[in-house]
Amino acid sequence: MKRTAYMASALLLITLTPLATAETIAYTGAIVHTMGPAGTIENATIVIRNDRFEAVGGNLSPPGDARVIDVTGKIITPGLFSPMGQMGLTEVSGVDESVDFYQSGTRFSASFDIADAYNHRSPVLAVNRSGGITRAVTAPSPELEEETAAPQVFSGLAAVVQLGDRPDFIADRGCAMVVNLGEVGSAVSRGSRAAAILGLRAALDDGIDYRRNKDAVERGQRRDYSISIEDLEALQPVIAGRTPLLVNVNRASDIETIVRIASEYGLALILYGGAEAWMVADLLAANNVAVILDSKANLPASFDALNARLEAPAILAKAGVDISFGVDWQSETHTGRNITQSAGNAVANGLPWMEALEAITIAPARMYGVDDRFGSIEPGKEADLIVWPADPLELTSNPDDVMIRGQQVSLENRQTLLRDRYLQADSAKPPAFRK
């Protein structure tokens, strides 16, 4: 009986069945952290109709047509939002053929749009959503192999993706433009971070010139540009301040530089890495710059991070900076679900608990401008939620139930299948017969 169940669910996992019939679901009895204006509601009822939240409240009866799921005593949060990584762009980091988050060509840089490589059936996604990740930013990353690296300060366009089975798995294409400054910028600019800044300025100036002189460009009556026409096109929403630059930067002085440039050109900024961002927290708050950082990075991993410290999230948040957690290390993609550990460690080092939960739900949605669609439990928003048996930031706590856009998704993945196979230690037949 049990074995049949495993087989059925394995099949489900592989085929990723399109949305079953739309239904109305009501969760009752949980403590709900809405991360919206309603705050935390005890003994709450959440009503989901089709793919959206219809209602949430403390004194709410489930509608008659709803399938009621009693989760009394449990905790409900919005789905978790991983703000930086390469989900759906890599299966095995060390297997080049399965990796699509960088390219070493010289023709394109800013226009390199990873959404076209995104694999919404990647087994990596299933592992992460079993940990409660429902949305993620998946982003290009610079190639740093010396022999093949192209000198490009832009890595290209990131996307907000949805980890469920719903068809619109790209939730926001081109949500940010990845730029490399600091040590990485120096590496991709042949030796100096000043060259990276120069490359960035030249591209922005070219983008502005191109916008003003498109006709002349088409007639071939304009000077040469530092990047391709495709790249100049891709920069237009950045120059207009609509699409944020997602800047790989750690050193405080480099952060000051990019904030100055952003202010000069009217650009929106999100920093990632941000090891020394806490040193300029007030500047970032005043300029509405968000930071995605690694709450566990407290060592001088490089000279750009001499002053890394565990209290950085708390210091930034206190100054009013929107923060979230992530690191620019590709293998973190596979363990993206550990974002709860990052949040928990930030709490251990001074960040208020609710702000830590905010940093992994609504705050990243706000950074990327998709908070009107998801990131909190509010009527009208897409219904992403997690049911937890206990404090979601505790490492012993794993989701009981994950809903993405109104659909309860399978928590099984190849890791649970492997686990179940080898749980049965005593068997007359080899493990290959246990599936």
Add this chain to the structure above:
Amino acid sequence: MKRILVSCVIFQLVTIACDTGADVETTTAYASRYKPLASGVTLLQGATVLTGTGERLDNTDILMRDGRIAAIGSNIDAAGASTINASEMWVTPGVIDVHSHLGVYASPGVAAHSDGNEMSTPVTAEVWAEHAVWPQDPGFVTALAGGVTTMQILPGSGNLIGGRGVTLKNVPGRNVMEMKFPGAPYGLKMACGENPKRFYGGQGLSPMTRMGNVAGYRTAWIEAEDYRDKMKAAENGKGEAPMRDLRLETLVGVLNGEILVHNHCYRADEMAVMIEISKEFGYSISTFHHAVEAYKVADLLAANNTCAAVWADWWGFKMEAYDGIRENAALVDRAGACAIIHSDSEIGMQRLNQEAAKVMGAAGRVDIDIPPERAIRWLTRNPASALGILEHTGTLEVGKMADVAVWNGNPFSVYTKVDRVFIDGALIYDRNDPSANPVTDFSLGTAAVSGGAQ
């Protein structure tokens, strides 16, 4: 003049070590010259104690005297002891990381600090990690704040046989000898799988395949046997002793059971092959490191008395790590084998307790109950056993070294932090008194001093 002065200092150290009766060969070159910091008599009162032996003792006192655990019990009478009210605290053995590269891949991670992989030829048993350990690596201090009192520093995994590992006490020293764990056996780093064959095969050299890997280990052991036999024969007056060979000397140390094998190995099938090789040449494997597929051969590990040192959930970064699961350590433990949580990371090393917590949570989902008193063994007792130092440390038992971590709550909560650390009974880290904590030379003038490394 200067030279004479230096000699006197060394002479003094040796004398002191002899006076304290430490069973250490202080006169041998490269030997431990570790001296415990000054310690008084300390009583931790009313704590929740995880002994590391599998027991949990509530509301319990621990007395530390002369650097040792002097008593464990209730209402211990210790006149003159400095007493710490630990009623809100949990006390465990100091954390032991069986797999670290602190000092040989020090922070900052610049090329000049890359001292862990002598990838000039696939078998470099002649190199010793300790000869590259930079004691000013800021990672030692941050590990201390994570409760780590002992660690093994290993060469990297680029080579089939990468060289000797060394076990250190996590104490500030000006050189590695001042950090070496007295009497700890050496380790020998070996590596299976992708790393050696990728590096050498990529240059058209052997090993290019896993076949080449295995041929490489076996060839090395055959040479070691020959060297051992010639040495023995010469001792018995038969023939001349061969010239001293550093590489083979270390390998013979393994064959003689004096040096413990620490084998980087991910895949279950490769672990099984490595066990066959150990049988062919008559040595044993202390521990498979990384061992992401240990859960597939947990019975084999138990039968061969080999530990599996694992992460909680690293997976997918290379092909041989594709089958990693969070329950790995729990399944190894369930089979009666020795499970260890290790770091291989200066960041992970600071929170091995959190990695264990992930395993506990995952195991609980499939009805494998791992209480704290069982999980703590994965980062204390079992690594001590793997390193051959269990008789000295790794559990809280009367007579053992007073290597102790005091936590401000259940160590398996993400919110819990290490409050104090004692090594040989000396308070070496106190979260509430940052001014008294060590700071490496490199960290002077950085946030580490004001709290960044705390």
